[in-house]
Amino acid sequence: MKIAIYGANGYQGRLVLAEATRRGLDVVLVGRDGTRLRGAATAAGLSDADVRPAALDGRDALVAAFREADAVINCAGPFTPTGAAVVRAAIAAGRHYVDTAGEQPYIKEVFDTFGAEAEAAGVTVVPAANDACVPGDLIAGLLAERLGPLEEIAGTHVITGGGGPSRGSLRSVIESMDIIKAGGLVYDDGDWHVGLPARHTSIVLPGGSAAIPVAKFPLPEVVTIPRHVQVRHVEGLVEAALSARLSIPIDPEIIAGLPEGPTEEARRTQRFTYVIDAVAADGRRARGVVEGPDTYGTTAVIAVESARRLVTDPAKPGVLAPAQAYDPVGFLGSLLPHGIRWTIEEGMSGS
Structure with a gap:
């Protein structure tokens, strides 16, 4: 091949x-x-x-x-x-x-x-x-298989460590600045919209006890999930502090002077947690979680x-x-040797 x-x-x-x-x-x-x-x-x-x-x-x-x-x-x-x-x-x-x-x-x-x-x-x-869209989209499909038609899906990204984004990622932020400031596309009632208020402003992460603030963000899964899941509302969220940082304009000349990307050592310190919370049309809930290291390597x-x-x-x-x-199960299984774990639990919600 x-x-x-x-x-x-x-x-x-x-x-x-x-x-x-x-x-x-x-x-x-x-x-x-x-x-x-x-x-x-x-x-x-x-x-x-x-x-x-x-x-x-x-x-x-x-x-x-x-x-x-x-x-x-x-x-x-x-x-x-x-x-x-x-x-x-x-x-x-x-x-x-x-x-x-x-x-x-x-x-x-x-x-x-x-x-x-x-x-x-x-x-x-x-x-x-x-690293985020593929497992998040696959998990959403599995949640829909369990719950049937959905009222909503909220996807949340939380990333710690890692030494910061690459120059390419920062340049992509510049290209997406308008949609980032607007909170991204939200899928609602059969189409994508800009400017809809977030349904969720905080989340309790797996293993956590206190809610952390989150804000709307243009996650890729908001575009892909409604292509195959019967769902009325899909929104993407990240930690509120990250959303605020990325909403500040970046000088391209500053980006040019930065390292091309995080070092291998820095990437080894990075952890991501992607949470997909689903609510069925009849009110039942389930949560899918994907956790792993090194977003760029993944x-x-x-x-x-x-x-x-x-x-x-x-x-x-x-x-x-x-x-x-x-x-979905076969693809997610192929990621296990790379330290990427996923779970689905019914009756869970961290919002």
Whole structure:
């Protein structure tokens, strides 16, 4: 199996490259700068790797590079201004596509724009194959199987440690600043809206006793969950302090002077807890929890596993949410060796 990694020389791209190599997969390194791509290949011990320089506006070069692989992983954020060109080229090449995006408007754009095109090409597109959206979406599907039609789902992200975001993540924040300040899209009564008030302002985390303040935030799962779960309301939440920090404009020149991303040592100190609280239409409750280390490393694992499964166990063509493309229990089980644990408990609610 061969995987094309677009943006393989970036911070997240190098982690995806390392994970693909660890699994023994062949790779094609694709991106705008051939020199940087070759440097990334050498650093990964792949001095003879297939390197394909291709600019975003060089559609023919992109398509040709992607045709050398069985699937494409796009790691080059910010995705809002650039991602559509990569999706379009993957579809034109007839190759399955996943990306590591977390930008809510971009993810919705992929669903709104490329469904028919991907279906006609026999290609499966799964945006937001990252540390949070894939397990959160899969857990939501399992909750719906237990509870039936849902009144609401509230997803909450809490992350501690880790040494801070990468430069790419901060640039994605700049692209998403307007939607971050607005609290993100909220799904309600059959459509997505901006500006709806949050239903929840605090949460008691697993094992906790005191509620912590939370605020609305543009989480990717808000876009994907309603694609396959019968639910009236979906909102995303993060710790209120984090939301406030990310709502402050960032000077791009300051970002350019920061380290490219957290060190490996810092990533080892990071822990994430993603909570999915569901309320059924009849009032029954259940809670799903995903916990693990190292959001960037976990994203690499999930992105490679997502692409691999599309090749070995094809899903229906089109743009799909994770739970539409993959068996939830099987995929979540594949994450256990990487320190990622998940649980579902009925009758639980931390709001």
